[in-house]
Structures are given as C-alpha cells and as structure tokens.
Amino acid sequence: MNCLIIEDEKLSREALFALCDKVGGMTVEAVENVVDARKILSQKTFDLVLLDIGLPDINGVEFLRIGMSLPPVIIISSNEKYALEAFELDVVDYLKKPVSLSRFIQAIDRFKARTAIVESTVKSEKEENIFVKSEGKIIRIPLDDLLVLESMRDYVIFRMEKGKHLVHTTMKNVEEQLKDDDRFIRVHRSFIINRSQISDIQENSVLVHSHVIPVSRSHRSILMEKIKFI
16 A cells, blocks of 8 residues: 655654554655655555645645545544545545544554455446445446546546546556446557447547547457457
C-alpha cells in the first residue's frame, strides 16, 4: 500500500510514520504543504492519503474542496471542528491527535474495506451488466448501453448514451474484468470502446455515437481484426 502523509509538523509526521511502520505493508512518503502535495500527487500514484487539517496557507478541508482527484483520505486533526464537513466530503475516517495505534488500525481496516469494494466495482451479472461504485452508490450499467471507458489517472469514466459515471479504479482493472467480452476493445492507452456502438472508423479515430475516440497506431490493427466489413 502506497501512502502519502500531508503534515507540516515534524513530530506529527514522525508519529504517523511510526504508526504506518507498526501496521506494516505500507510504503510511505510525506510532504509538508498543499503545493508539494499537488506536485507529488500529479507524478505518483498513492492508495491512501493521511491529511492534516491545520496545514499552512490552506487547511485540509479546503484542499479536499479544490477539485483535485485524490485517493481515499483519512483526516488527522487536533480537534473535531471539521469532522462533519470532512465526512460530507467522503473521507474514510477522521482521527484526532494524538492518534493511538488501535484507532489508527481501525481507520486502516475501514480503508481496506472500502478498497475491497472499489476493486470489485466492475462485476459481471450474467455478462449483461456491470456494477460500478460512483458518488457513494453502487450503480448497474447494462453492457449494451456502455459506449466508452476513458482513463483519467486513478479514475475511469464510464460513458453511456445518456450520462456518465466517474469510478475510482484503474483501466487495467476494468480491462481485466471485461477481457472475456469481445464487445469491448482497447483502442488507445486511455480508451476502451464498445465495438457494437461504433458509427464509423477513420485513419486515427473512431466515432462511437457522438464521441470521437483516438485510435493509436499500435491498437489499430487489433481493432480492424475484430471489425467485420465487406
């Protein structure tokens, strides 16, 4: 498990490092402010963020609100002032300093339970439907209605003719779950399409309903092999 600590106080950082070490199985990095956090989150993938509320310049809750896609977050705070607001932003847990080992383990177990759901967000139901977890709900999507899957860092957008869902998972995970369904073809590093929904194919793109999807050179031959034409 890759974990990022965002904490400006040295002693608190050291305490969190020690807790992570006692839990085991965690690779941990730390930054002291939001600027450094945004930079490292844009460069690396983390499974979990331990976020201090009392950061310099911008507090932890404000950081959650700025719109950056974040992994699951456990809040660390010296008071409970922001607890309700934080849970409204779907944090995994809210820990009050100083954090005991038992309470930290409880939070990590809660994270693992949530992750287990995320990792199974794409499940087949008689190969006709998939279930995705989006915005706190588990949603059924008929495979025939699914047009395009688009990768966005740690998320995948499931696009239908009417609407879309943002799901915290990886394209690799989705591709693995759909590998036995020949309707779905990967045409680009960031795109999987439903070939039954293709309108036309150009040299470097494919039209899926109203969505123009790029086709990479390495994936074009695979696409053409699966398309029957006269």
